Amino acid sequence: MNQRFSLYLDFLRFMAAMIVFVSHFAYVRFTDGDYLIIRHLNLGSDAVVFFFVLSGLVISYTAEVKDKTLKQYSFNRFTRLYSVIIPALFLTIILDYFGQSLAPENYDGWWYNDASMIEQLWRGLSLTSQWAGQNFRIGSNGPYWSLSYEAAYYILFGIACYVTGYKKYLFLIPFIIVFGLSVMLLFPAWLMGIWAYQQIKTNAMPYKYAWFCAVLPPFLYIIFLSLKIPKILFVVTNLALSPEFVTDYLSFSDEFIWNMIIAQLIVFHLIGVSTIMQKNVKTISATRSKIIKWCAGATFTIYIVHYPALQFMDAILPEIFIPIMRHVILFLSVIIFCFLFAEISERRLKWFRKKLMI
Numbered sequence: 001m002n003q004r005f006s007l008y009l010d011f012l013r014f015m016a017a018m019i020v021f022v023s024h025f026a027y028v029r030f031t032d033g034d035y036l037i038i039r040h041l042n043l044g045s046d047a048v049v050f051f052f053v054l055s056g057l058v059i060s061y062t063a064e065v066k067d068k069t070l071k072q073y074s075f076n077r078f079t080r081l082y083s084v085i086i087p088a089l090f091l092t093i094i095l096d097y098f099g100q101s102l103a104p105e106n107y108d109g110w111w112y113n114d115a116s117m118i119e120q121l122w123r124g125l126s127l128t129s130q131w132a133g134q135n136f137r138i139g140s141n142g143p144y145w146s147l148s149y150e151a152a153y154y155i156l157f158g159i160a161c162y163v164t165g166y167k168k169y170l171f172l173i174p175f176i177i178v179f180g181l182s183v184m185l186l187f188p189a190w191l192m193g194i195w196a197y198q199q200i201k202t203n204a205m206p207y208k209y210a211w212f213c214a215v216l217p218p219f220l221y222i223i224f225l226s227l228k229i230p231k232i233l234f235v236v237t238n239l240a241l242s243p244e245f246v247t248d249y250l251s252f253s254d255e256f257i258w259n260m261i262i263a264q265l266i267v268f269h270l271i272g273v274s275t276i277m278q279k280n281v282k283t284i285s286a287t288r289s290k291i292i293k294w295c296a297g298a299t300f301t302i303y304i305v306h307y308p309a310l311q312f313m314d315a316i317l318p319e320i321f322i323p324i325m326r327h328v329i330l331f332l333s334v335i336i337f338c339f340l341f342a343e344i345s346e347r348r349l350k351w352f353r354k355k356l357m358i
Helices: 003-025 036-041 043-065 070-102 117-126 142-162 166-179 181-185 187-202 207-226 229-241 243-253 256-279 286-296 299-316 323-342 346-357
Strands: none
Touching (some): 003 043, 003 256, 003 299, 003 323, 070 346, 142 187, 142 243, 187 256, 207 229, 299 346
């Protein structure tokens, strides 16, 4: 992948993390329903699908270029996840504890699971909170669910890519059963990222179609949202499978049909953009490049830390401020906190790996 396209991916993943944050910021309990349009569009959920596609693309690239063995692949995936997961998990427990102590009413709802610290640590560190049809919430940390999916996809890819012969299927089948239907329903979105990388690597798309593929998917996405296609598909899913099954078992995969449509739009957009950037080589200023990389370097932290931080900041902020002022303070305080926390987690990945290799 050329530098321009890599920067474009960095920009998109940072924006996706911000969309997830803003979608949670828009909850009525935080901002009085002033930004409910964001909730109605369900943009945060769509952004998570982008992360799955991007993950499949990036992991297939690193597996080919860097991770030559299963041991190296496992080490890099483990450290990438746990360099952020470990501090973020303990932070979630600490913020929830003090936030609930100061304003218990703010934690009285579906958005908070008051399970024991031992159970939260086990579910969080093992990344099994969504496996086998379970829907275990890590305290107030809603976005943590996707890491359970991500870990499952890492395992499946590692087995498929590095294990040979009959042993591959001997491991794949039991793991697929353990992960469960809800996790596997979104796996095709992750696999589309792998396909996208293969198309980008071989430059398979003719340039004459590149602009069409780059521009049409965002346009179609806007049209689909305006026509309420996601809601229509959700209703159809409920009618076909029953609301109880969709809500209780499919959980975060309850819009899997819409998610597959989004994944396809994302894939063709990325292939189109990559083709254009390979043909039209332009330099990007060093300053702009540094800004994008710096922001992208906190993406994982923003994604996994913002919700418990948002819940905590809302609990401690006094109600004396006028609504708009309170919203601005809440927004900025959480973002600043996430960037600061990234300095001791995500940006310390090289240090974390070096320590484990000693």
